[in-house]
Amino acid sequence: MEFKSLTPYDEAIRLASGLKVNMRKSLIPVEKSVGHYCAEDIRSPISFPEADRSAVDGMAIRYEDSLSASRSNPVQIRLVGEVRIGDSPDFRINRGECALVYTGSPIPEGANAVIMKEDAAMEGSMVMIYRQVKKFQNISRMGEDLKKGDAIIRKGSRIMPWHLPAFIETGLDKIPVIDAEVGILSTGTEIVSGVVKNSSAPMLEYMISLMGLRHVFYGNVEDERSAIRNRIEGMKSDIVIVTGGSGPSSQDLVHDIIESDGRILFHGVRMKPGRTTGLGLIGDRPVFMISGLPVAALIAFENIIDSSIRSWFGMNRPKRSIKRGFLTRSIFNNENMKMFVRVRMFEENGKTMIEPMRTTGSGVINSVISADGYLIIDENSEGYPEGAEVEVVEIGDWL
Numbered sequence: 001m002e003f004k005s006l007t008p009y010d011e012a013i014r015l016a017s018g019l020k021v022n023m024r025k026s027l028i029p030v031e032k033s034v035g036h037y038c039a040e041d042i043r044s045p046i047s048f049p050e051a052d053r054s055a056v057d058g059m060a061i062r063y064e065d066s067l068s069a070s071r072s073n074p075v076q077i078r079l080v081g082e083v084r085i086g087d088s089p090d091f092r093i094n095r096g097e098c099a100l101v102y103t104g105s106p107i108p109e110g111a112n113a114v115i116m117k118e119d120a121a122m123e124g125s126m127v128m129i130y131r132q133v134k135k136f137q138n139i140s141r142m143g144e145d146l147k148k149g150d151a152i153i154r155k156g157s158r159i160m161p162w163h164l165p166a167f168i169e170t171g172l173d174k175i176p177v178i179d180a181e182v183g184i185l186s187t188g189t190e191i192v193s194g195v196v197k198n199s200s201a202p203m204l205e206y207m208i209s210l211m212g213l214r215h216v217f218y219g220n221v222e223d224e225r226s227a228i229r230n231r232i233e234g235m236k237s238d239i240v241i242v243t244g245g246s247g248p249s250s251q252d253l254v255h256d257i258i259e260s261d262g263r264i265l266f267h268g269v270r271m272k273p274g275r276t277t278g279l280g281l282i283g284d285r286p287v288f289m290i291s292g293l294p295v296a297a298l299i300a301f302e303n304i305i306d307s308s309i310r311s312w313f314g315m316n317r318p319k320r321s322i323k324r325g326f327l328t329r330s331i332f333n334n335e336n337m338k339m340f341v342r343v344r345m346f347e348e349n350g351k352t353m354i355e356p357m358r359t360t361g362s363g364v365i366n367s368v369i370s371a372d373g374y375l376i377i378d379e380n381s382e383g384y385p386e387g388a389e390v391e392v393v394e395i396g397d398w399l
Contacts, residue, residue, distance in 0.1 A: 003268035009338040012269045016308035026179040030167045036177035036212035037315045042152045044170045047143035052107040059098040063113035063135045074128040114138035156314040181214040183237030187245040189222040200297040244292030246276040272337040274300040321394040325352035332383035342371035
């Protein structure tokens with residue numbers, strides 16, 4: 001038994017993206033926010049630095065005092081104080097005066113430049129200046145890094161480790177992030193019996209966590225209609241992924257269950273691997289149907305599920321990593337499918353070569369762990385001849 005018809009890939013994306021799925025947001029501690037996606041623009045509550053600070057160890061001076069300074073003609077000025085990090089200096093720097101400062105020290109009133117330690121020498125209460133400096137040289141000005149109200153990160157952007165210093169330095173302790181739970185259910189009597197190992201579910205769980213979302217595995221269930229229905233009804237997650245049972249045969253029950261309890265947006269997509277991918281709604285909850293075979297599950301997640309969730313919640317997708325090279329052999333699209341062909345890349349005679357991997361079926365693990373990326377062939381393309389220059393998407397580039 002075959003699908004009556006297959007939904008074009010772009011149409012499947014359009015149908016999925018058109019859903020309205022409610023988004024929650026949660027406040028989580030800054031130190032746990034990396035990898036999550038912002039639920040709103042994060043703006044600096046203060047200007048940073050909050051005051052002029054020294055960018056180096058040295059002497060805070062008035063730059064006018066250094067205008068004639070050189071190694072052969074040093075300028076002598078008087079040391080009137082010392083400012084450490086965290087101090088609030090209560091004295092002023094006048095002409096002919098300076099203060100000892102350190103990287104991060106606040107600049108005392110009146111000073112408008114810092115001479116680096118190696119360009120000056122202390123002789124008791126006097127300091128010899130050996131170099132000219134410009135106004136505000138070696139000073140981090142108040143608000144120079146961030147002004148109050150400046151965006152630190154935009155809504156829908158992924159929080160990266162380098163955002164943490166900005167959050168912490170500006171006094172933010174909690175960050176609003178997109179919060180959703182994705183539930184995974186695996187069907188298949190062969191999995192329940194242990195004849196086949198369930199390797200797809202752990203892979204999906206990890207990929208969901210890399211999107212900053214929560215996941216729950218609801219276990220394995222045999223190919224029995226009432227058992228599958230009861231398990232889906234008991235799932236409390238915002239989004240559901242059911243692996244296995246998504247094909248067109250009489251043994252594949254998931255489509256019928258969703259259709260009887262809700263509605264189907266599409267089932268069967270003109271893509272390979274991942275042809276059996278589908279999406280339905282039970283109530284207002286999206287339920288994805290995907291193959292239980294790991295490679296097909298990977299392609300379905302990266303190119304259907306990931307895109308859908310990002311469109312629902314306004315999550316930016318990292319820029320795809322594209323590499324170009326030349327095919328070592330021809331590859332044809334005889335099925336009018338959007339094809340995701342696993343490839344290996346290597347250098348030869350100064351050129352990047354693209355070698356399509358010989359695979360059979362959607363569960364060939366070696367074709368992923370040995371692949372460097374995949375070549376996408378559009379549905380309306382006949383393919384590419386040997387030697388053609390093509391673009392390759394690195395596997396996992398969205399992570």
